[in-house]
Amino acid sequence: MTTEVTGAGSASSPHPGSSGQAPEQRSRGGRRGDAEQVRRTREVSTGFIVSRIAVLGIVAALLIYALPPLIQTEAWTALGVVGVVTALVAYLYLTPRHIPAKYLVPGTIFLIAFAIVPIVLTFITAFTNFGDGHRGTKDEAIRAIETSSVTQVPGSPEYYLTIAESDGKMVFLLVDPATKAVQAGTADGLSPVAGADVSLTGKVLSAAGYTVIPTAQAAERDAEIAAFSVPTAGGAVKATGLSRAFEGKADKSYDAACDCVTSPSGGRWVADEVEGYFVDAEGKHLDQGWKVDVGFANFAKALTDPTISGHFLNVLIWNFVFALSAVATTFALGMIVALALHSPRVRGTKFYRIMLILPYAMPGFAMLLIWRDMFNTDFGLISKLFGVHDWLGTPTTARLGLIVINLWMGFPYMFLVITGALQAVPRELTDAARIDGASAWAGFRRVTLPLVLVALTPLLISSFGFNFNNFNNIKLVTNGGPYAIDNSTVGATDLLISYTYRVAGFDSGVADFGFAAAISVFIFAIVATVSTVAFWRSRAQEEVYS
């Protein structure tokens, strides 16, 4: 029971949520006198009550903040979810049970909202044609087609517009710039207005029977004005802003009877629910399409399209080479310097550590551009040092170059984590190995390396996963190039991810998200398989050493 009760935590803190207490507690940790021990036990019950009240208070505050907007917008589903999740969290922190969940839930909530939701979204998208030209619903496409086809009725006046009211209803007061005649436009049509006072710029200042709405007030009624249209013989008068109006006519309109878009000038485009386009007899489609479900078509295309499958193996091999060498080189260099500095006999370690961390502290995209320029054939530093060569234009050197750049950007990370991990390796262990007569190298291999690896294997796996999809380095330095003369689809340094990016049209500004999503699933399958195998193998290792 005691264990449960003390679950309240740092009972001595009177300020829930105040983080200022942390260092104090940390320094107190471990050593505690008997008197203190006794005091703690006594405080436990107060802490228990205080903490439970705090949980309830937070839950209440949360609901007060979260619920009103949801009720106001009648978002009942969201309301339900918030309610249920809040209740679950409240229960979790009130009950003495489910201890692991108490520690895991905060991170999990964020993980679900911002990491898993995008993944689920990607999966769903993979079964659609979502992308440029197919982003919205069919209704949105129809609206866009109709709006885009509105043209001015030939020969109609380009009216000056004043927005007014009559009997509480909106009226467009229209002034013909040529004749200065004033007309009132309502939902019923146009009617002449006599004796209106019109300014030089064509604004109606006053008119009998109408109240002119000042601009600022008209601006408040934007949506109303946008929706307002005055029917005429040739079409309808619509506002162009607050000061002009024109008589327009939509050239294309949707006909639900034939599920098609027709134009008086003769065009006819029938809805194709498979492609998500309106298509004419010749097979040409209107620009605006909509999102449709395509089943497994994107996956099938990724597997069968020769531009993809034809290069897949080459890209995959280089992708593995890149990711593995990225991990191996950064780990090796990080380890070497971390070990070199892991000695009380080296002076100035603080200074060296800062120098070594600098590549990591600089903004990555800026440094990638600088590296690209250093590899410039005629003017770059590398050419000055090693002779003029088309470094990034030759497949081998471009690949080597990318690995070097990646080493530069990545080794400080490894250096940092290895330095941290080395602190956990008891020096007595390494010393003991030394006394046993083992050489420094053997000591490192038998004692230090395995211990560091236990802690770091998952990081290496994660680093592999990151570099497998290291889009930025490729995109900013070589953009996949160099390309063979007869192949502008895939370059020598393309990773699957940069390749997908191009094939799915992101480079050209006409993105096919559905297709990209399908390939993402494949890429993920590859990385996940490799990582899982490595993970289980490292698990076996963990059992041995811990």
Place this chain on the structure above:
Amino acid sequence: MKWLREVGWRYAVVLVVCAFALFPVLFVVSAAINPLGTLGSTGLIPEGASLKNFVDLLTGDHPFTKWFLNSVIIALISAFAGLLISVAAAYAFSRMRFRGRRVGLLSILLIQMFPQFLAIVAIFIVFTEVTELYPTFGFNKPWGLLVLYLGGALGVNTYLMKGYLDTVPKEIDESATMDGASHVQTFFRIILPLVGPVLAVTAMLSFIGTINEFLIANVFLRDTEAKTLAVGMYGMLTDKRDANFGMFAAATLLTAIPTVSLFLWLQKYIVSGLTAGAVKG
């Protein structure tokens, strides 16, 4: 001779690697102090030396100091909050045995590897509604960006800490539990003080990750005043044909200052074990 074998090689390695680490940085320095500075044409030795680019940067059209503050504040808060979330999870994974533990561990490793082609679309889907309902956490607000960054808190950093916790002998907290300490007390008063180095490393990693984050911040922050350094600086390069590389280089150097300062401060925690003789409890 013995010195050379035991200590000398250390200096040699460190100096060579330092040279490798620093020469691209020297490039930036040279471009930054060159009044006609351009990244493309500057050599390692600047053609002129002046602080003009820095002065222009701090007094020019760009609210550089504001960006600087935004970045530091967001990165610090998100590093701290992320650390708490992450170390709590690591504690559970390292010390407790429960159903779904292995699957959970593997999942957080794999989730972060998913290619994020639709990240921007997802952000808009989620945050358009959030902005309408709870403007404090919506677009253009640092709080919104912050919670978004916490989506990555349960990731590789959790592993880093779990790995380190695994090396802390279990007897330590077992004896604490025998003394009547609860799991919360064990966590805050015994475990946390022992894992100082890894906390410092993780804080560092998450700070750097946030301060250099560009993709999400770019769609999230639209007011000039609300931007972070990475977004603001990328903006200086947007019209790439008209970019002032000298000022950009100066900005790049200044960006490194918060990171280096944080490292200066955290370094003593990272290497505390070095002299204290590692983990003894």
Place this chain on the structure above:
Amino acid sequence: MRIRTAGVIAAAGLLMLGVAACGGTNEPAATPSKDKGNGKLVLWTDPTRAPVLKPFAEAFGKENGVTVEVKEISENQQQTFITASQQGSGPDIMVGAHDWIGNMVQNGAIDPVQLTAEQKAAFHPNAIKAVTFNGQIYGAPYAMENVALIRNTELVPTAPATIEDLIKTGKELKAAKKVQEILCVPFGAAGDVYHTYPLFSAAGGSLFGTTASGDPDPSKVTVNTPESIAALEKMKALGEKGEGAIKTSIGNENGIPSFVQKKCAFLISGPWSMNDVKKAGFAYDITAVPGFAAGGQAKPFLGVQAFYVAAKGKSKVLAQEFVANYVTNKDVALALYNADPRPAALTAAADAVKSLDPNAEKFVLAGANGIPMPAIPAMGAIWGPMANAEVAVVKGGDAKTAAEAAAKTITAEINK
């Protein structure tokens, strides 16, 4: 205590979670009720233009009694705008290059702008042509830009009449150690179709055929016609294995600086280079990129910056007022020019500044033969493969092979 702190954070995340789960479903229902004009106008642009546009936007707001917010998107503006619009958190007005129009239209992100005959007549015809797509005008142009030949008149007093002349002069200067490079045309390791287009077009090359109405026709890709292959041959002759006038080692990052540092006497660039060129402190002149001795004229791409009315904005009428009736005003265009001196699209404004800034006028003249960059979505498929083909020939590769490969990739992408 820590756990409680975490609880607060978790709770905040929880809200997001709840909303995330339902965001997709309740959005359409919620939109109409909220979608009342709110007397607020939001404009998105890039960071370079934001400070320039702010005072004008604010003046408009004051005039109409509304608040105007100018927001800047640092990178990837077009995709961000389209995605945001689709989800309902986009702006009312977007500012950007005219070649985005095709993609914005097919996504239903922008509405046509109804300009009066008088308003249309006030613009440079090329500017109106650029913002016209499928017979509709989709934006109000405000600035035009195109590349021209900028030369150091201290080294080259008279403008070369042909590209051959240019190469000859450049080589002589190089032999005399007065310059290091014959020509600075930004090309880079990845190629640059835009900057080299005057040369490619002068040699007879083209990208698309034209439809009956004179618009570029994506169903007729012409990069592998005999004319285009011949043009690539000429680029090969100018390339690294030939004259050495086009080089992959000169790109955007060092093209302008090399000219400013007198490493080359000729530069092909646009109005954006003027800031740096003026600082260089030597005399220069701006002329059209010449043609080849035997061949047609060089036709640089014309780019137009324009204002667009977002189709899913919340204040559409205000946005139309701003785009159709405010920025098309001569005084506003003039003030815009003064804040950001790029050749104005409004003829009256361009004329007014002619005497003040001869450079702007010279760029407009140099672009007289230019063609508006095609705004059709298919243009996106051109850039990558075409740049690869140009890189291949500049490095000495076979023109026909390169052209056929590019045509194949482009056609596949367009018919996707």
